[in-house]
Amino acid sequence: MEIVNTAFRLFAENGYDNVQMKDIAEACDISKSLLQHYFPKKIVLLSTMLNEIMLSVFVYSNEQLTALSAEQRTMIQMSFMLRTLDENPKMENFIKDIFENPELTTELVLVTLDWLESIGVKGETAVIRYAINFAVSGGMAVFFKRVLLKASVEVISENIAQAFYLLIGEQPQKIDQIYLSTAKYNTDRYYQQFISYLHEHATIDLSAEIKI
Template sequence: MPRRRNTQRRMEIVNTAFRLFAEQGYANVQMKDIAVACDISKSLLQHYFPKKIVLLSTMLNELTLSAFIYSNEQLTMLSAHQRTMIQMSFVLRMLDENPTMEHFIQDIFESPELTTEMVLVTLDWLEAIGVEGEAAMIRYALNFALSGGMAVFFKRKILRASVGMISENIDQAFYLLLGENTEKIDQIYLSTAKYNTDYYYQQFITHLHRHATIDLSTEIKI
């Protein structure tokens, strides 16, 4: 029972912090603000999460695992290449259609420290689904593709760049750096086209709501 209560308390803190970060921005929320919102002392909060970055890392792990649950459960018959391309397309569309989540993610990519946290949790997923390559090279490719791609994504309206094009370019940059040729990448991208529809995207969002340990009901519309 104590362990269950501790787990429940941890997730209550994560949910509260997520809401505050999404509404006010990561840099504008202090540990004392989270403690007040959770109706606990700051010392108790730091018992569970010694630093704000530890709390965010936990949050990103939970969100990333929830976002990837659709791929993990529904796309297991597809290759790692296909799954990463479909996943990127769905995630960027979700951010495009949900401004609060975009604001939250933009905060992360504007900070080198937070970007590193995002890359680390994504690396864990890439390893789990079998993306091949030297670990250091995968990390470099992911940093390069995501940093450049997301910078364009956040300026997409000014640049008049579509979400689909940005998603494709991120995937292409990532796999080119891992040594794939453009012809193979184009073939893989075409093989995922049937999944980039409203029907499959809605399945993804439904899975996200159903499996997420963080309450996304306000931030992501079904």
């Protein structure tokens, strides 16, 4: 975890492409060969970080939002995640690196798919996976250009969730009702609870990248 935390900070500060394995080894005060014993390639490190962060986010939902429907939980999670990226530039840069790598984007989709199925989102696995790919990849492309497009984080989050549920066959009226029912959670109070939870439970040290 010391290696993972060090690499995470370097990636967040300098960008994935600008950090070499020797930089990580030097920052950890270990040899490059020892680093590669645990993580043979740089992308393995990035993959490990992605999984750790996503699992921490999903565990929050599983522990704190259990009284809500699967649809409500996904909409709240999407809103919280995009707001976190919007308010923390280092995290946004880190996640942007993920989406610029097709292999890691696929991994993100698979982790999300496992979570959606575990909380009871109904539909064929292939359809849900397609819906995640389409809605999230398209939505994040807009998110990363939100300043140029003058699009708010709230609208992007809502559209990602709506696109996903339309693609798995939900009716627009039901989607609107679910979205309205999540409004009270998309406030500073609940968002701060989410951030505090991440700081307390994430295996990666997020203190330098996500401010409370």
